[in-house]
Amino acid sequence: MLTTETGGTRVAPAGSPQADAECIALLHLARAHFGSAAALIVVPAAGGPHPLACVGAWPMPIPIPTDPFTHAAGHAASGAAPAVLPAAGEVWPPLPTVASTEASGCYAACALHGRHGGHLGTLLLLDTAPRTLDAARHAFLAQLATAAGPALERVLASPAGDGAGAPIAHDLVALALKGSGTGIWDRDIAKGEIHYSAEWKAMLGYEPHELGNRIEDAVERVHPDDRAYVQAEMRMHFEGGSDRYEVEHRIRCKDGSYKWICSRGKVVSRDIAGRALRMVGATTDITALREAATRHQQTIDLITNLTDEVDGLVFQYRETADGQRFFSYASRGIGQIYELEARDVATSADAVDARIDPRDLAAYRRSLRESAANLTPWRLEYRVWLPRQGLRWRQGEARPRRLPEGGTLWHGFITDATERKRIEAELHELATIDHLTELANRRDFLAQSEAEFARLRRVGNGVAAVLMLDLDHFKALNDRWGHALGDRALRHFAQLLRQEARSSDIVGRIGGEEFAVVLPGLGIDAAIAFGMRLQRRVSASPLVVDDLRVALTVSIGIDRMMPTDPGVDQVLTRCDKALYLAKARGRNRVELYGE
The missing domain is CATH 3.30.450.20 (PAS domain)
Structure with a gap:
């Protein structure tokens, strides 16, 4: 049984060439991309094709006839592109699987050859169900084989098991990306310049010294029909409207023709005001992919995602x-x-x-x-x-x-x-919560009250009462016992007010010792009852600090929201006048506006 989960399996017998990290990396990439049950590299041997490495799971031995490899070798020797042979029961018979009741086998193979021609081995894709490759996947498999051939050649040229001369695994990915036509760019937004890698310039047919860095030239190269779209997407990313910049558009080459490219990037530096300073990204030539299949977006994204540093x-x-x-x-x-x-x-x-x-x-x-x-x-x-x-x-x-x-x-x-x-929650709390009482601050209270007022105007016949509350003799309390005890009195009263209010009520500290409450769905009578209950609760719950007991009372002014009001400020003004009347009439009272 050939089995691997993460690291890959080298299956060549003692004395034969060993697959190195580069071959294993290729097989991981192929299996992940195509979703195959297993991916293998096989090499010719005296007894027939022999597996060199496997990623996935498959029973041993693998009874693969030699005819397909002879066919593949002929293609390789001729100097043509690597042959991708659809098998699916036509070229090879079905292979045995772990579950013997299912039919399965090789559904695609790609010949691997060296830099000077000559068949070296074959890349196989195996699955437990019949599979086919569309034109886009066919092209991608051939591209991988082009990068893998020289790697296999180095493995076969090295003494068995020594791994000499094999590059590290990520070199294989670099080769594949280079073969796919990917270039890197770095934009200095403040200077209005954009710098391109040599691969980027070569993609459009330019030599490294033939392309300037002016951003105006970069915009001019974009196809006129795509220019507005590209600039809009760029502006949106600069302003923080998108997490990253991603566009597909046409771009003019040195010879005047146009190519389709997929360009992705991200602002990596902003100033203290949030303005974008620097942006980096990668551009991939997708012209051939668009011509091969309109549904090749999956492959494009997979390849370009290899260049993204996603945590x-x-x-x-x-x-x-x-x-x-x-x-x-x-x-x-x-x-x-x-x-x-x-x-x-x-x-x-x-x-x-x-x-x-x-x-x-x-x-x-x-x-x-x-x-x-x-x-x-x-x-x-x-x-x-x-x-x-x-x-x-x-x-x-x-x-x-x-x-x-x-x-x-x-x-x-x-x-x-x-x-x-x-961070967002902390910023929201700083913007909406009064840090001393943990009630809504004035700004958030007014915003919630305006929302309730807008709801009343929409329904037409709704009701809501508003109360303004002020702790009596608070200045004298501060002068006598100090601001620290005054702060404790405010927190104590806020806790009592919160206990009396419903979860749907809007409760806030307006400033100093002044508080306000909106009671959605309640009229004047219910508001008066609320105020009197609160006064009794406050009177029965003095502030206790060590051996000190400080009695508190509260004056309350009440009115109701009216749909004819221009806004919340008007009803708060009326409540404030009623509150002033409660103070003038002796404090610790509930007064209704207009009475």
Whole structure:
């Protein structure tokens, strides 16, 4: 049984060449991209093709005939592009599987040859069900083989097991990206300059010294029909309206022709006012992919995502037409984001659902349904409960694609938004909460009151009462015992007021010793009863500090919101006049405006 989960398996016998990290990295990339059960590299041997390395799981031995390799070798020797041979039961017979009741086998193979020609081996994709490759995947597999051929040549040229001369694994990814036509750019927004890598310039047919750095020239190269869209997306990202910049558009080459490119970037530096200073990104030539298949967006995103430094989970999520849900690919970031492993979600997404906070689970499922139904991007912020990390915030983004059988495939990423949400909550609290009493501050109280007033005007016949409250003799209390005790008196009164109020009432500190309450749905009589209950509660609950007992009383002015009022300020003014009357008539009273 050939089996691997993370590291890859070298299966050559003693004395034969050993697959190095580069070959294993290639197989991981191929298996993750195509969603295969296994990916193998086989090399010719005296007894027939022999497996050199495997990523995935497959029973041994693998009975592969030699004819396809002879065919592939002929293509390689001729100098043509690597042959990609669709098998699917036509070239090779079905292979045995772990479950003997199923039929399966090789569904694609790609010949690997060296820099000077000559067949070296073959890359195989195996699955437990018949599979086919569209034109876009066919092209991508051939591209991987082009990068892998020289790597295999180095392995075969080295003594068995010594790994000499093999580059580190990430070199393979660099080769693949270079072969796909990707260039890097760095924009200095303040100077109005943009600097391009040599690969970026070569993509448009320029030599390194033939392209200037002026941003005006960069805008001019964009196709006239795409220019407004590109500039709008760029402005939106500069202003913080998008997490990253991503566009697909046409661009003029040196010879006057146009290419399709996918350009992604992100502002990496802002000034203290939040203005963008520097932006970096990568551009990929997608002309051939657009011509090969209009549905090649999945492959484009996968390749370009390899250049993104995403601190989180990169994933492919699939929902079949009959409702099955699973992650066809999950990066190692799933351990940080969900405290799970890729195998936990490879056949079912239930383990992820179990991690989502019950308060957000319905919204999570609804957002995916809407994204699938309308093929609109999926974006959501939601909470998760994790065994080790506890309650955390997650931010997910993905793009959907309809599959031929009617299912939907998303590709995207999920990041940790906990720290950002914490900062947002602190800023919201600073902007809305009175730090001494922990009631709504004046600004937030007025905002909530205006919202209630707008609701009253919409319904037409609603009611709401408003109370202004002021602690009696508060200045004398401060003068006698000091501001520290005065602050404790304010906190004590705020606690009593909060206990008397309903959860739907709007309660705030307006300033100093003055408070206000809006009672939605209650008229004048109910407001008077509320005020009298509060006075009794305050009288029965003096402030106690050590051996000191300080009696408190409160004066209250009342009126009701009227839909004819221009705004909340008018009813607060009337309540304030009623409060003044309560003070003038002896304090510790409830007075109604106009009486």
